[in-house]
Amino acid sequence: MSAQRDAKSGTLFGVGLGPGDPDLITRRAARLIEGARVICYPSLAGGDSFARAIAADLIPGDAEEIRIDVPMTPARAPAQAAYDAGADRISTALSAGQDVICLCEGDPFFYGSFMYLFARLKDRFAVEIVPGVTSLTACAAVSATPLTARNEVMTVLPGPLPDADLRRHLRAADTLVLMKVGRHLPRLRALLESEGLTGTYIERATLGAEVVLPLANAPETAPYFSMILVTKGADPWL
């Protein structure tokens, strides 16, 4: 991806792991992880790494592990410093000729933290992205909600957006996917109701203890990894 790449350097792999069920890892991702010498993954605010947990059974016991602990602060600088430090460690391994397998929840390029590493390393090293199953279609699957057919339009909306922005998109598309619902659930539910829309609430899709409920019956407090699907259902799919 750059003229400055060194042929002796390793390749950085951004590997999508899917939404959480290890069975939804692709065959290519599984093979890369099983053969890894150096793996890398994010963890949030000193907690466990969800990405590492998804892939745990595949990680060789003797692989070097680069853990990037991302602080959860409103300010960006502390997270940026964590990605800087992580990119430095990855860079050292790549420069020594080792491939580095970065474990990514879902898909690396769909709201994934891998993008921050990609931005820091793509001009110096070969990068390969292995796409993964997103939470989007996982939520559609577990809730038996077909997303889009024919010429329907789908918009993906992060829940933290202001009401006015959300309202505009809610009116414009046929299918709406509200991500990062978390503490915004009561506000989002009121907003959808005010637009005459109903939806399906999903949390922990494919993780075993998943919750699928009509939005009206959703709990008052939702985890960060929760989603609302709204399909206007103009098309009977027949």
Place this chain on the structure above:
Amino acid sequence: MSAQRDAKSGTLFGVGLGPGDPDLITRRAARLIEGARVICYPSLAGGDSFARAIAADLIPGDAEEIRIDVPMTPARAPAQAAYDAGADRISTALSAGQDVICLCEGDPFFYGSFMYLFARLKDRFAVEIVPGVTSLTACAAVSATPLTARNEVMTVLPGPLPDADLRRHLRAADTLVLMKVGRHLPRLRALLESEGLTGTYIERATLGAEVVLPLANAPETAPYFSMILVTKGADPWL
């Protein structure tokens, strides 16, 4: 999914195969196909089945194969008749207690023809959906185009939509995914240019002979399975 289900009936599996590279099949999908007694797949207008081709190495030699040949006509009735006939054959196998593995390009619920079978069978039989990697993130991967970060909004737009609808969405979202580009490429390119937007053109993502080009350099004629990604790039992902 319905009170009318018979405990002795088989389960209908809608199995996402990913965008084309057999290595992007999930482990769960691979296992289901390897163990299949009855498989089902669509083919278009008498041609080969792309879904069957993706999974070919996994299909047991002695599996029963239900092929649904979907005519490509502007009228809906001939396609509906094909899905009716396919659903009847699937229904016979399910009622006899056999599971049926439906092979789906990409993800079953993301612009997938499986929805037409799902609509016809979901009230009578148990259905399980195995989500797959979509062409969306596959195109992002092969073109090294991060799609969305933080609170960015993404809209998926079928290329056949009228200019006025497309233009409204092009202005509203941060990331645009134009699907089903095909013969609409010249019109879509002109529309994007008139909005001051550039994009990346991708065809046959993950299929080996893939094409990734700046939109300005895209060919005049595109296959049906082609895509344009537009990221407005407000966020430097740092």
